[in-house]
Amino acid sequence: MKDLEDWAAVQKVYKQTKSKRATAKILDISRNTVKRLLEMTEPPVYHRTSYPSKLYEYKELIIEWRLDPYNFNGTRIFRELKEKGYTGSIGPIYRFLGKVDEDVGNHISKKATVRHESPPGDQAQFDWTEYEVLVGNRYQKVYCFAMILAASRKKAVCFSLKVDAEAIYEAIQELYKDLGGITLELLIDNPKALVIENNPKSEDEVRYNPHALMLAKHLGTELNACPCYWPRKKGKIESPFKYIEEQFIKGKNFANMEDLNRRVKQQVDGWCDQKHTTTKRIPNQHYLLEEQAVLLPLPKSRYRIKKMQNRKISPDSFVSINSNKYSVPVKYVGKTVLFRIVYGFRIELYDSKENFIMSFEQVDKKYQTFSNPEHYEAIAPRVSTSIPQIRRDFTQRYSNGVRYLDAAGHKFDQPTHYARKIMELQELYSLEVMDVLIGIAVDEDRMDIKGFKALLKEYNDGKRILEPIQQKDPASRSEPDLELTRDCSYYEDYAKEMCYADSNN
Structure with missing residues (x-):
């Protein structure tokens, strides 16, 4: 209301300036407007201009034609009024007839419904919706399938990237599995994957998709298609979608689709541990006490429409x-x-x-x-076959590992061969026992695998009593030079022996 805003502004500015000219200049309005608004002792009130309806003079006639004995419908009344000079459209006639029908007779609102509470095990309701969800750091359109047991209100949910017939049939079976059994009937909507024809104006029965009927037979349940354009018929399944969007999806990022499904199942299960506002009972407890035992058993296999x-x-x-x-x-x-x-x-x-x-x-x-x-794991080697890795594992695992490799390097062509054989025996003995025996093998020059196994036999027979050793910090162990396999003097002696053998030949 512009006049009300102007009046308030003029009153406020005029109290400060005490000048109509200054007030008009500050507010950028004419002095006459300032004068008119100052003369008003009360704030201006908006008065809406009312225009007479073209239907007004015909209302009594419309009421007469609507009641017995005429019972004219809206189209007939419109035609009769046009003959009597009515120049308006048919819309006002229908709006007035709606008021007449409410005020006259035993009219009941179309929204009036009777709440139906199913006995345990009788009914489950199934439906789905779509969301934009942040999966793998990018938004994807996903489909949320949900099922609820009508008696206990226990719910189950799963997500999919598809909403074709195969996905719908799979979701029904997965959700029934999550709920632990099959109900006598499944209340569904009217997608082509489930319902071919459901005409509310026809007397014919609902025509279901043949695959949907085969699925129902496989599960042992009956399909019950919700009437078209009547969402309150399956009102119990509608509320979970609002909860999932507000309490689960908003503000969250999911690593992948499996992560999304795992987390939503945890969330919904926790939700089922809270008291339901209608039944005043906890769904999980209600389910365990009254509904679980009366559910039909799950089939041993899944129904599939495509071959694998x-x-x-x-x-x-x-x-x-x-x-x-x-x-x-x-x-x-x-x-x-x-x-x-x-x-x-x-x-x-x-x-x-x-x-x-x-x-x-x-x-x-x-x-x-x-x-x-x-x-x-069944074929993986217990010990690495890589020579550098054998050296690293042997010296990091045993405090006597460096001593062994240094000593064995002077005696064997391949010291890591014996080190690997020794590590393969680790599963049979503790780390401390193996470490002590490796030190003994070096001291007694029994470093080949046969000599080491002989030491193990002596230990097993009780002939070798081991003294405990002080374990050193692995970080303080000196690492051998992995590039040097043995002392160079070994190769000098070996070369002299080869030259001597060639001269004799």
């Missing part, structure tokens, strides 16, 4: 999928495995009998190789 693809594991224990290589346990080398990609990011491997092997996340880049050292 096969791959042969390479000799270096890798499987190649979409131009990337992923390591698998070495026991599958040379065997043919089956795989499928779930939710657009998760690769699942199965053996030839469709027994699950492992799963891992698919990467976006191409021509990458991903190796897990645990997959090679």
Whole structure:
């Protein structure tokens, strides 16, 4: 209201200036306006100009035609009024009829509903929505599938990069598994992956997707499609999406899709430990006490609409999928495995009998190789075969390691060969025992593997009593010169012996 703002400004400035001319100049308005506003003893009040409705003179006639015995609808009333001189549109007629219907007769609002509380084990509700989520430092469109047990309000959630039929069927099965059993019915929305036709104006039954019916039969449940344009029918499943967006997604970054799924399951499980505002009970407790026992058992296998693809594991224990290589346990080398990609990011491997092997996340880049050292433990050497690494391991592990390599370097062509054989015995004895025996082997010149095993036998038979040694700080141990394998005098003596042998020949 401009007049009210001007009036307040004029009153304030005039009290300071005591001059109408100065007030008008400061506020950049005319002196006549200042004079008019100063003469007003009270703030100006806005008065809206009302215009008579074109429908006003016909309202009584409309009420008469709407009631018995006429019961005209809006279109008929509009046509009759035009014949009587009405020049307006049909919109005001329908708006007035809405008020008439509310005031006359036993009218009930279309929004009125009866809350239905399902018995335990009867119903689960399933739905999904999409979010923009920060995954791997970039925003991605992800789909959040959710399922809730109608009785206990226990919930389960998972995320996907796809929302096709395969992803929907997989999500239903995964969420039922998270909930620990199957309900008698599953309340669903009307996507083409589940429902082909659900016409609220038709008397015909709902036509479900054949794959959806086969999934329901596989699970042992019945599908119940929600009426079109009636979201309150599945109101219990709507609230989790608001919670997930506000309490979980906003302000968070996730390393990858597996990290997103792992963390949301933890969050939702913690949410189910809080008292529900409607039932006034804790969903997890309600579930354990009343609903878990009445759920139907889960099927032993998953329903799939596509056959799995096969791959042969390479000799270096890798499987190649979409131009990337992923390591698998070495026991599958040379065997043919089956795989499928779930939710657009998760690769699942199965053996030839469709027994699950492992799963891992698919990467976006191409021509990458991903190796897990645990997959090679069955064939991995217990001790390194690299000579420099053997020297480093031997001297860092044993305080007598430097002495041994120095002494063995004067006696053997390959002192690291015997050092490696000694380290292979480490699993059978403590580090302290091995360290003491290495020192004894140097002192008694029994540094080859046969002599060292003889020392171990004496120790096992009780013929060799070991005195405890003071362990030195590994950082204080002197490192041998890894580039020098033995003293140069060894090669001088060896060259003299070779020259002497050649002269005799």
